[in-house]
Amino acid sequence: MRRIGLAVIGAGYWGPNLVRNAQATPELRLEYLCDLDVARARQVLGDYSTVRATASLDEVLEDPAVQAVAIATPAATHLKVATAALEAGKHVLVEKPLAANLAEGRQLVETAEQRGLVLMLDHTYCYTPAVRELRRIVRGGELGDVQYLDSVRINLGLVQRDVDVLWDLAPHDLSVFDAILPAGLEPVAVAAHGSDPIGAGRACVAHLSIELTGGVLAHVHVNWLSPTKIRTMVVGGSAKTVVWDDLNPSQRLSVYDRGVDHQREQAIVSYRIGDMVAPALREQEALRAVMAEFAESITQRRAPLTDGRSGLRVLALLEAASRSLTENGAFVAVRQEIAA
Amino acid sequence: MRRIGLAVIGAGYWGPNLVRNAQATPELRLEYLCDLDVARARQVLGDYSTVRATASLDEVLEDPAVQAVAIATPAATHLKVATAALEAGKHVLVEKPLAANLAEGRQLVETAEQRGLVLMLDHTYCYTPAVRELRRIVRGGELGDVQYLDSVRINLGLVQRDVDVLWDLAPHDLSVFDAILPAGLEPVAVAAHGSDPIGAGRACVAHLSIELTGGVLAHVHVNWLSPTKIRTMVVGGSAKTVVWDDLNPSQRLSVYDRGVDHQREQAIVSYRIGDMVAPALREQEALRAVMAEFAESITQRRAPLTDGRSGLRVLALLEAASRSLTENGAFVAVRQEIAA
């Protein structure tokens, strides 16, 4: 097997995780860790590594040993860095969000498509065994009709300097929604409420209400100020309801055969109280699966599960949410980012 | 001690709890259980009771042995039943919500005030040891400035025929907010989003965003369709944050000395990770304390903790929320229900 030469760009918060997982992926050959602060890059690599540290993106992009890059720099730089990589003929894996705004995201997708290169989003959660099983249950129909979604992602988090809590945390929830929802169930409009009780200059607590096709309501609560950590998503359906608790390693998914049925004609409401099943899930680091998917999509010349368009759909939601924040919480229509 | 003669009106879902707790309150003497369905009233009393069952409200209100009534009939009947009781000179304890709408609620408050009678709301949760301690922490200043509130009340609930999930469940959260928030921190406007995924004809899932004085955001999530039961309220403050988990009997309150501080001048964000304290709380049935407060407010001729005006403030929020639901989630100003 020929390994795909990879460079990781960015040695900040997430970069070290990319480095570690790239090294553990047999299909990849890690060539560089690149950061403007080359001392930081060296520190991340440690004293025992054969991987090269560099401050020069040009050096990386000119090296024919590099076929692909994984970008973990701030969102504001994604357009520039990813465009340079794509123009140098490199496949690109990029941190969420795809870009600082929808227009820039579209540019990246177009560039990648024109050149026939893989552009993949590191929507990490989509690669957890829990979300893959959740996707199977929801898309596969076992859940029945989707009735509501509710996602809570709160903890004492780093107050970011460049983005608010929506842009920092909600991409996780929105990308999972994007991955699990069946075709035909799409965001129509979004309303956002936020507050900045510590005077940070941007929302630290936010609530998103997303109207999906047919009036289905999805809600996201993100919060940097909570002393307790919660990572829970509920997907309610007409046949089953699934609770995903990412902080409960012994029972991440609970599939309830419980619900409320309503027969409109007879005006009868009935309650179903059946068993709960917690499916067995492999323990696997999601980022390992991200790396494997990146490598495979390059080798097989196919779109990855979380391709550039999934990144655009998340950006479209974030932009609409930001506009709602400035419009006192009014529902804002979501631009449909459909086919190429 | 002279006992206060009491009649319970309504033998439906909540009435039996009022009967049981009234019988256990030494300051009260239960005289009647009154329900249009007298057989139902007899069944609630059981085969071993000396308490009288009756279908006649008149009989109850004409009996001079009755000084007070506890009303557990549907909200739509509160105006009529409570007015009759007040006009007959009886003190009134009434189930939440106070009335079917704000105008009716105001009528009741006026009638009670004109006649110098106690009008008390059965905002049961306000009488739990947990909420009393929460009130002490928030009002007493230990929490610092309130930064945000978040309440979740979801489970597989009875889909009511007469009210939506907001009017059914949110009064609990709103009455607790009302009881714990310090003077000067009041609801300014409310936005509500809801959905009815089972076609019940009214919202079964709803989210409330309440803007309080100074831009503080409070959020309430109520849901009849969730297979899991959650009853959690977080009150975030500049000094402490409290989590109230009503379903964790061994640790209902957790007081975290954790938070995020921001010094605007130096643009410094600092994180405080201190201990968590779970205060010891008595185990006490809240409804017992409701009964004791009702009796004491009658004896001492004083307003109870949850007086008619607290009921009006909750009604004002519910009405504004309902209007927001019909106005596509726009923020609707909350009528201030202040002085007499």
Place this chain on the structure above:
Amino acid sequence: MRRIGLAVIGAGYWGPNLVRNAQATPELRLEYLCDLDVARARQVLGDYSTVRATASLDEVLEDPAVQAVAIATPAATHLKVATAALEAGKHVLVEKPLAANLAEGRQLVETAEQRGLVLMLDHTYCYTPAVRELRRIVRGGELGDVQYLDSVRINLGLVQRDVDVLWDLAPHDLSVFDAILPAGLEPVAVAAHGSDPIGAGRACVAHLSIELTGGVLAHVHVNWLSPTKIRTMVVGGSAKTVVWDDLNPSQRLSVYDRGVDHQREQAIVSYRIGDMVAPALREQEALRAVMAEFAESITQRRAPLTDGRSGLRVLALLEAASRSLTENGAFVAVRQEIAA
């Protein structure tokens, strides 16, 4: 339907629960609450009851309206009280343990059998929906071969004056073992370790190791001094393993399709990691089911699920455990309490 006339004897800790549940059982007609302290009995009945309070056991036993008694007096008095009741021709429901020792227990069983009267143990936990389902899974074979049992029952408990923690708490665990274990799997010997770290004069912490047929090990940990409350039983089997957590109302039973298999011939150990199922269970007060079973066994002239002999088997274990405590933890053979 003719109701069975019942008297409750003993108005202490447990008596009020018997009174409440007897009143709610249509097949029973509660006639008396009898306690030497008649004021206490009156207080338990409250101000609104038509049930008679009395201090005279003779009065109760001489009353032909009484066909059955439920005894909730201290264990030391069970022989005397229950014998008097049986000799007066009354059916008997008796609190655990059946009697103060095995010899007295045998006397009671013999008396009841000679007179053809029901003698039933109030082994309350055996009547919970969780234990009934556990019994079905274990006895019905779904669990496979029983590999081990482990029960933990610890909390800050009342330090009893007359009995140690073994006699106070372990009857619950032992009676459940008795109810669920399949025929042929019986206690052979028991070793007990205890300690009295507060100088109470009797063991406040104790561990029981019970050797069952074929070397299967069952363990019980009981403790009056623990600040946290735990009520968990694990029954490990070759096909399934069940965890019963009595303090988790939303998931009392968890049935794991997980385990370790060993094929002796090939010396292969294999691990099975399958799904977990939490069966739907009705919420029902166990004591209500106890009353129903008592009434039904009287009417149908049959032995109840927890008959006198089940009480003897528990007593035999407790006696052997007490002897082990005095013999420095040595295994003591358990007397087999088999056929009549």
Place this chain on the structure above:
Amino acid sequence: MRRIGLAVIGAGYWGPNLVRNAQATPELRLEYLCDLDVARARQVLGDYSTVRATASLDEVLEDPAVQAVAIATPAATHLKVATAALEAGKHVLVEKPLAANLAEGRQLVETAEQRGLVLMLDHTYCYTPAVRELRRIVRGGELGDVQYLDSVRINLGLVQRDVDVLWDLAPHDLSVFDAILPAGLEPVAVAAHGSDPIGAGRACVAHLSIELTGGVLAHVHVNWLSPTKIRTMVVGGSAKTVVWDDLNPSQRLSVYDRGVDHQREQAIVSYRIGDMVAPALREQEALRAVMAEFAESITQRRAPLTDGRSGLRVLALLEAASRSLTENGAFVAVRQEIAA
């Protein structure tokens, strides 16, 4: 700063963790990973490492760049490997248990002491922030008199081929007991009960009752067959009680101001129900602290926290427990491993 040259011996289950943490410790310079299966060693190091893999222990021990070794080979080989290392003048960090039996352990301690070399046990849990705080609370007197200890360590574990569940898992609990118990409170005797329900040829479930000075009872439950994972230790004291739940990252330690007091003279039992405090703990990988302590004890020429003698005390308990297993659970006196 001169770094201490280190070699890791053994690339099996635990070796990779030693490699990773040694590389992250600034005071150490990892020179070799040594394993008879050099391919396995290479695989552990991965494709990007400058650390040398070797199958030759001699090569490692003859290299003057190596001043210390960390041994993660099977217990049966500890005597041989560690003796060779000590005789070559290397400091030794060794996996628990210290050796295959007490006699071999003593030999190692003597060899190290004669040569003035550090011999340290990798009792990893003793270096967690939770156990360090637990130690402070217990040894520092805040807990009052120790009343009982109870440790549960159960999960679906690897059925080891060379040792039973006691020797595999209980060293963790016993080494923590050793680290936290105050001077003067020592194991006197131990009784062990075990069973092998899958026919593995050794105990897979075991219970240890340890009698400490003054009759205090400590209990350990270890189990390879449990489908659920529990890692809980309770240390009950006259003033406080601490619960350590290693699987609850948000609240590993809970310090309860609850308990039962007994005044012998007046025969009064009183109950104290105070607050619970969950102290803030740093999140730190324990093995990092192990490495730091190893390096510091070498540099400062002092005994480490978990020195060879702590390893002997654990071995003495394990040997006595094994003898108890063969003597049908009788209490076996624990050899006091005191002064040098």
